[in-house]
Structures are given as structure tokens and as C-alpha cells.
Amino acid sequence: MPDELLRPTIGAGVDMSVRPWRLMSQTYVAFFGGVIASTVIAVLNARRLGVDTAKQRLILGVGAIGLIVVIAAFAVLNTDGDLGSGLRVGIRVVAVVCCLIQLRIQRPMDRAFQLRGTDYGSLWGTGFGVTVAGAVAEALILLLVTVVL
Amino acid sequence: MNEPTEARLQMAGHWLQIGHPERTLDELQGLWGDAAVDFRAYLFRGAALHALDRNAEAIDVLKDGLALHGPFLPMLQVLGSSLRSEGRLPEAEAAFLQGLSLDPNDPDLLIGYARVCLTAGQAQKASALVERAASHAPESAAVSAARAQVAFALGNDRDMHRHSTEALSHDPEDPGARALHGTSSMLTGDSRSGYSSLASAAASQPGDPDLRAAAREAKLMNHPLMLPLRPFQRVNPLVVWVGAVAIIYGLRAAGLAPLSFVVAMVWLAFCVYSWVAPPLVRRWINRKWGS
Numbered sequence: 281m282p283d284e285l286l287r288p289t290i291g292a293g294v295d296m297s298v299r300p301w302r303l304m305s306q307t308y309v310a311f312f313g314g315v316i317a318s319t320v321i322a323v324l325n326a327r328r329l330g331v332d333t334a335k336q337r338l339i340l341g342v343g344a345i346g347l348i349v350v351i352a353a354f355a356v357l358n359t360d361g362d363l364g365s366g367l368r369v370g371i372r373v374v375a376v377v378c379c380l381i382q383l384r385i386q387r388p389m390d391r392a393f394q395l396r397g398t399d400y401g402s403l404w405g406t407g408f409g410v411t412v413a414g415a416v417a418e419a420l421i422l423l424l425v426t427v428v429l
Numbered sequence: 430m431n432e433p434t435e436a437r438l439q440m441a442g443h444w445l446q447i448g449h450p451e452r453t454l455d456e457l458q459g460l461w462g463d464a465a466v467d468f469r470a471y472l473f474r475g476a477a478l479h480a481l482d483r484n485a486e487a488i489d490v491l492k493d494g495l496a497l498h499g500p501f502l503p504m505l506q507v508l509g510s511s512l513r514s515e516g517r518l519p520e521a522e523a524a525f526l527q528g529l530s531l532d533p534n535d536p537d538l539l540i541g542y543a544r545v546c547l548t549a550g551q552a553q554k555a556s557a558l559v560e561r562a563a564s565h566a567p568e569s570a571a572v573s574a575a576r577a578q579v580a581f582a583l584g585n586d587r588d589m590h591r592h593s594t595e596a597l598s599h600d601p602e603d604p605g606a607r608a609l610h611g612t613s614s615m616l617t618g619d620s621r622s623g624y625s626s627l628a629s630a631a632a633s634q635p636g637d638p639d640l641r642a643a644a645r646e647a648k649l650m651n652h653p654l655m656l657p658l659r660p661f662q663r664v665n666p667l668v669v670w671v672g673a674v675a676i677i678y679g680l681r682a683a684g685l686a687p688l689s690f691v692v693a694m695v696w697l698a699f700c701v702y703s704w705v706a707p708p709l710v711r712r713w714i715n716r717k718w719g720s
Contacts, residue, residue, distance in 0.1 A: 283533060285557055285561065286526060288522050288526060289546075289551060290521075290522045290551070291519070292518070292519065293520075294516040296515065304666075310667070311667070311670075330550065331550075376670065379667065388550055388582065388584070391552075391581055391584065392547055392548060392549070395544075397639065399639075
């Protein structure tokens with residue numbers, strides 16, 4: 281009887297020179313940049329970690345649902361055209377919850393990466409850029425929603 | 430083979446065993462004739478190069494050795510590990526599977542193959558391989574250490590702590606077991622034993638900057654000023670933040686605005702403390718450690 285455990289299952293190697301980012305660093309991007317920024321960083325990092333494409337799509341899906349929730353909450357609760365502090369915090373909570381789910385999806389491959397014993401990359405440059413771009417993109421989308429409504 | 434040559438080969442093996450791979454290479458340099466192509470010369474040279482992280486060279490040497498002497502389990506083992514370190518995972522898998530086709534129950538090969546699976550993110554398969562190794566070598570430090578790594582990959586920090594404690598009890602001096610024990614102690618919130626394990630691992634491997642950095646971080650968390658921030662080690666700060674927001678807005682919604690304000694201020698103070706305290710303590714520790 282062939283031994284199932286001793287059958288090859290590894291399809292591809294890993295590029296040891298690629299440097300993913302620390303999962304905890306991504307939380308800052310989500311907190312300050314919002315759900316779009318969080319999703320962009322999570323997808324880029326998932327690629328670096330070698331997370332399979334189905335899970336990368338899952339990360340994108342979580343981000344899309346988060347963005348829909350943010351837009352819906354904004355459309356329903358933003359009556360006077362001025363963002364209340366509750367709504368602002370609510371939008372941030374949605375981004376943070378999305379980020380937590382996206383981190384969870386990346387975690388198994390992040391742990392595999394840590395076991396390789398190589399170093400993480402720095403998220404400062406990319407993180408800052410994506411945070412600003414994500415926040416601006418989200419603000420523009422919400423502005424568009426205000427105009428349409 | 431004459432006696433001095435045999436003694437030289439044995440000396441090369443001895444240096445390797447006690448953790449001086451560069452001396453192994455020096456010793457092997459002096460070999461000539463038949464001794465230079467002895468299977469041990471290939472094995473020791475390959476293992477020494479792998480230990481020195483010169484994996485590309487190790488792979489060439491071991492492949493030459495295997496081509497000359499045929500499949501030999503320890504050589505396949507080191508070749509597989511070197512290929513894994515280079516990220517050439519399908520080739521590493523092929524090397525271990527070639528070895529396991531000769532002896533399907535060799536614990537070292539099973540654990541080596543499990544590490545390849547861990548690197549590829551296949552933690553469940555790695556776990557099954559390590560358990561098979563454990564059924565053939567239940568009391569081995571290598572099995573306990575591999576179980577700890579599998580638990581880490583699966584995110585079971587408590588299991589990792591249990592297995593790394595076992596590994597340490599098999600060999601209290603082993604720097605690898607100490608590093609695993611230190612990491613798992615930090616993950617489960619025991620920064621005191623985390624620091625002692627990581628510091629001793631770093632002291633016995635002074636050339637490893639990662640271990641030194643981990644020991645410094647553990648020292649930082651061990652400081653009394655960091656006591657209020659220890660929960661952050663085990664719980665994601667974002668979860669704590671969502672909790673704080675829920676409490677603050679929950680109290681406000683319940684009509685307890687003054688209490689909500691007090692909680693918000695305490696939370697703000699805590700946030701400021703969490704930003705200010707770690708860099709200050711880190712600076713103080715670094716000055717004390719002399720860099």
C-alpha cells in the first residue's frame with residue numbers, strides 16, 4: 281500500500297530574499313489608513329508570504345465587504361453632511377475588524393516565515409504611502425456618496 | 430587509509446559535533462588522495478558548510494558526494510536541509526523522500542521532511558510526520574523541538590511551551606531548545622523565564638543577532654515599568670482598542686456620560702504610556718548593555 285504521508289505535496293519553492301512585513305505593523309496602516317489601505321497592504325504581504333491565491337481572494341473579499349459596510353454606515357448615519365465622532369470611530373472599528381480578519385488569514389504563512397529565520401522588511405515607506413493613499417481614496421468615495429445621495 | 434589521515438577525518442567530525450564547523454573545513458583542507466573523496470569527507474564538508482549558512486556550496490559538495498558514493502541517509506539529510514535553507518523546497522522534498530524510500534521510519538529524515546513542510550506552510554502534514562518520528566524515537570530532544578515548531582506554526586502557543594519545556598528537559602544546554610523555550614515563554618506571557626532562556630541562548634551563540642535582539646526585547650518586557658503593557662504581548666492591541674471603544678461608547682449610550690469620559694481619559698493616558706515607556710526603557714537597557 282503506498283504511503284500517503286510520503287507523497288510529494290510541495291509545488292513551488294520560496295524566494296528567501298523576499299521580505300514580508302510584520303503583521304503587527306499592518307495594524308497601524310489599518311488604524312490610520314482605513315479599510316482600503318489595510319486591504320492593499322494585506323494582499324501585498326500575503327503575496328510576499330506565499331499565501332495561496334484562494335486566501336488572497338478571501339483577504340480582498342473581506343476588504344470589499346468592509347468597504348461596503350463603511351459606505352452603508354456612512355449613507356445611513358451621515359444625515360447632516362458632517363462626520364460625527366461616533367461615525368468616525370465606527371468607520372475605524374470596521375477597518376480594524378477587517379484588519380484582524382486579514383491578519384488571521386495571513387498568520388499560518390507568517391509563522392512559517394518566522395520559522396525560516398530570515399528578517400522582516402520595513403513597512404515605513406510603503407506603509408506611509410498606502411496609509412495616505414487609502415485614506416484619501418476612502419474620503420473621495422465617501423464624498424462621492426454624499427454627492428450622489 | 431593511513432593513520433594520520435583517519436585521525437584527521439575523525440577530528441573533522443569531532444569539530445563539527447562540538448559546534449566548530451570552520452575548524453572542520455580547515456581539517457578537511459589538508460586531506461588528499463583517497464581520503465579526500467571518502468564519504469565522510471563529503472558529509473562533514475557539506476554539514477560544516479550548511480552550519481556556516483553557505484548552503485549553495487554545501488549543496489554542490491553533497492550532490493558530488495551522492496553521485497560518487499550513491500544514496501547515503503545522513504548525506505541526503507544534510508542535502509535536504511541545505512536545499513530547504515535555500516528555499517528550493519521541491520528539491521528538498523525530493524532529497525528527503527529519496528532517503529525515506531530507503532528507510533521510511535528514520536526519525537531524523539521524518540523530522541527534516543517535516544521542517545520542509547513547515548517552511549512551505551503545510552503544518553498539518555508536518556505534524557503527522559513528527560508524530561511518526563515520535564513513534565520511533567519517543568524520548569528524543571529533536572522530536573520535542575520539532576513538536577514545538579509545529580505547535581508554533583499551528584498557532585498553539587501553549588502546546589509550543591509544553592513541548593519546548595520537554596526539549597529543554599532532554600538537553601538543558603542546547604541553544605536551539607533554549608531559544609524555542611524563550612520564544613514560547615514570551616508568547617504565553619511569561620517574560621521572566623522567556624528572558625532567562627533567550628539570554629542564555631544568545632550568550633551561547635554570540636554570532637546570532639536575532640537571538641540577541643529577542644533577548645533584549647524580553648529584557649524590556651521584564652522591566653517593572655512595562656508591567657502595565659504586558660497584556661499587549663498576548664492580546665492584539667487592536668482587540669484591546671475595539672474593547673475600549675465598545676466600553677466608552679457603551680457607557681455613553683447607557684446615559685453614563687461622566688463615567689464614559691473617565692474611562693476615555695484613562696484609556697488616553699494608557700495609550701500615551703504605551704508609546705512613551707517602551708522607547709525610554711529600551712534606551713536605558715541599551716545603554717546598560719553597552720551599545
